[in-house]
Amino acid sequence: MTVVAGCTLKESGNATLELAAMLARSTGEDVVVAVVVAAAWPPSTERVDAEYRTYLTKRGEQVIAQAEKWMPADIDATFVLHHAASIPSGLVEVARLHDASVLVLGSSESGGLGHVALGSVADRIVHSSPIPVALAPRGFRAEPGGRVRRVTAAFNGTPKDRALVRSAAAYSARAGGSFRVASFSVRPKMLFAATLAGSGEGLVVDEWSLQAGKVINEELDHLSRLPDMPSRLESVIGEGHGWREAIGQAQWSMGDVLMVGSSSHGPLASVFLGSRASKILRYAPVPVIALPRPRT
Missing domain, CATH: 3.40.50.620 (HUPs)
Incomplete structure (x- = not known):
């Protein structure tokens, strides 16, 4: 099984990755870092929509590159850029495809430091996910080589x-x-x-x-x-x-x-x-x- 870390295009900081690495290190599982690019709705062939999707894809690739650079050497990780109808549904799809034991999400930037604050993506997932959901407090950092104590x-x-x-x-x-x-x-x-x-x-x-x-x-x-x-x-x-x-x-x-x-x-x-x-x-x-x- 795996630990899937769902990173969003708007997310700043590494709280999601910090928690995913700590959980994976504790259970001996691999990490799958997933970034979902949502399709425009309603679907359109307009050039502006195509350009926007291209922009989102490039931004997703940048988030993946940053995650690859951050990931500790002792964690076996795979990095996935996934296209889906919506970000919540896409993250659940990735979790299912990779047999996830838990889906890790970060907190909203509007929340207080050190506490969990649900953004729109996390709020939808914690009210529908068939897989356990782990939520990192805003600004969360594990100790170096940290494990669940x-x-x-x-x-x-x-x-x-x-x-x-x-x-x-x-x-x-x-x-x-x-x-x-x-x-x-x-x-x-x-x-x-x-x-x-x-x-x-x-x-x-x-x-x-x-x-x-x-x-x-x-x-x-x-x-x-x-x-x-x-x-x-x-x-x-x-x-x-x-x-x-x-x-x-x-x-x-x-x-x-x-x-x-x-x-x-x-x-x-x-x-x-x-x-x-x-x-x-x-x-x-x-x-x-x-x-x-x-x-x-």
């Missing part, structure tokens, strides 16, 4: 999250990293802090945290009995008065990767981020991998 699964206590935990643990073992299950508890903001302890909302959050911790420990106990699982299993519950604070409480390090699952309202066997996963993605300070919804 720890995989964290975002757990919410639902049956689909149990499947996510097991898939994430298996990936962690394959990548040679430790494994952690994280749950995020966002407390309601109260007008008077003194009322929090006695508030119904606060008690519900406390009960949820206790229940989540119990279920997480059960899952980790189950994983510890399975073959080919990471030797180091951890758990954490991040709490805060907002998603940024709750996710930050989990403590993140170089080489961390966060995995999230897809909404049960999305299509089977496809990535489709729900509202909770979208909030986690927005505030995560590390690369995020979104897994497709399980078939069962």
